[in-house]
Amino acid sequence: MTITQLKYVLAVAEHQNFTKAAEKTFVTQPTLSMQIQKLEDELDILIFDRSKKPIELTEVGKKIVEQARNIVNESERMQDVVDQEKGFIGGTFKLGIIPTIMPTLLPMFLKNFSNRYPKVQLKIEELNTDEIITKISDGYLDAAIAATPLKHDKIKERVLYYEPFVGYIPENHRLTSKEKLEVGDLDIDDILLLEDGHCFRDGIINLCKASKHGGIDKFQLESGSFETLVKLSNEGLGMTLLPYLHTLDINPSLTKNLRYFKNPSPAREVSLIYSKSELKLQTINALYDIIAGVIRGAIAFQDVKVISPTKK
């Protein structure tokens, strides 16, 4: 069994076609066929069911592919280990970002970063916090940007910034006349929330739990984007809370509806997180510096109170 054979298997599994897989792996189709046959002989099983069109994995084959992916992934991390030592900043770098941070933060640093470090090929994925934790732990992601603290054994956190919560109060709301919000003003039943799975939603629930100890009975409406929440709010369905950076993008005609909190303002802590194995640390440091640099100009709040992003 060689790593090359495993890569061939992965390619065929992906393209369900020997000929295409051969092109992708830069060898001829007979080479691929032979190597895969050799592996099948060695393990004494069939990986592919060649009678099906297009070709299919056998039951064992599926498990073989899974394990092959583990091995190939680990083997590709060997180069990272070396780069690490040499201080080389380059190669592919997989970054996860949670949905409520992605649209506002990404445009702020992306160009900046890729100009400064052209040898790094950034691959960015929008993932929720749970997915991020899994994928950092198993080495799929090199780093991620998420709300913290997560207090996870295997994950390091470096705080990028504190992003205050800002109230969006529609006209004719009971809080419209207030100039500054207080946590005590909030009523969870009156706040439009993102749909389940977003940690920003959990943060708000935690915030309200902390302010009054009553249970949470119902969420009137739920949506996946702040834009929708603001529109629903304008329809008189309740107020909502936005992360500060989102308020910068809001339609200027609506900024009059924004209400900040009195100090200390509730805020979420946003961090760059990565595995304690610290592979690609140089790239992580570079990314941290770039993001911290651009954010310094955008967020000036000092006196904040961090709200936990996780349930319970």
Add this chain to the structure above:
Amino acid sequence: MTITQLKYVLAVAEHQNFTKAAEKTFVTQPTLSMQIQKLEDELDILIFDRSKKPIELTEVGKKIVEQARNIVNESERMQDVVDQEKGFIGGTFKLGIIPTIMPTLLPMFLKNFSNRYPKVQLKIEELNTDEIITKISDGYLDAAIAATPLKHDKIKERVLYYEPFVGYIPENHRLTSKEKLEVGDLDIDDILLLEDGHCFRDGIINLCKASKHGGIDKFQLESGSFETLVKLSNEGLGMTLLPYLHTLDINPSLTKNLRYFKNPSPAREVSLIYSKSELKLQTINALYDIIAGVIRGAIAFQDVKVISPTKK
């Protein structure tokens, strides 16, 4: 980079000597030298510092070796995947057992198992619960026997038996005259405990916490073996608690000092645990059946109350 090269690196790292490593890997020394040089060239680093005698790993080398071990481990699990599918029961099988279970349980099933499944080469290690969890997660152990429930994401538990706690009450103790113990009789300050790190100790602490809510002030004495605890107890230093199976080995002249609990007796749950990846499941099932079989004759208790084996 080939898996073979990585195995050579691991061998040299282990033996700190090319010649010995060559013997262990069944190739000649020049072969080893060349392959390792090739890998070093490819990665463009030095793995070994050959100026030192005996040979040493460079700083990068240490990390390379770590990653190489990951890759080689994963690659060896490929065979397990195949065996899994074929229902083959054999190969090496690494089993961890916590210290308070090892001496009583192991002799009960070991011969039995290896007679029944001669193709399995059992490698057994005595490890505490924390070590077991780590080593199951990273694939070092194939399974383990420990006190449960552990409620760990990546670990499956199959209960083998419930083992009641039994009091050992020395003569002239305030509880000597009691025929049956009750949890309320226990006073944590009066109980001789194993040293820190044993989950049986944590279980007893949980038991006493549950019975009366007072804090735990001091542990008068601590030891690593039940034999010592019994001797100390006989010296008048207090009572102690033993897991049921241990009481079967006790000196017959001392069995008069044993006191069982009233039903439901506090007990620990002992399980066979293994990774959710379920590699070598056939072997695990075989092991489960053998152990459950021998234990059925030894433990007849029905009405027990499980005590958590973990701190807090």
Add this chain to the structure above:
DNA sequence: TCCAGCTATAGCTTATATCGATAGAAACAT
């Protein structure tokens, strides 16, 4: 029935893993 699209096989070439023999370097013993 023919053709298009695949995969497998054959025969050959090239690359390389391995070997035995030996050189070279370092540590050790006398």
Add this chain to the structure above:
DNA sequence: ATGTTTCTATCGATATAAGCTATAGCTGGA
């Protein structure tokens, strides 16, 4: 110092295996 032992690197030869081109063989539409 000097010979001896111990260890790693280098050399040249060889067997193994990976790769290529050409083509056979299979299968499912037109």
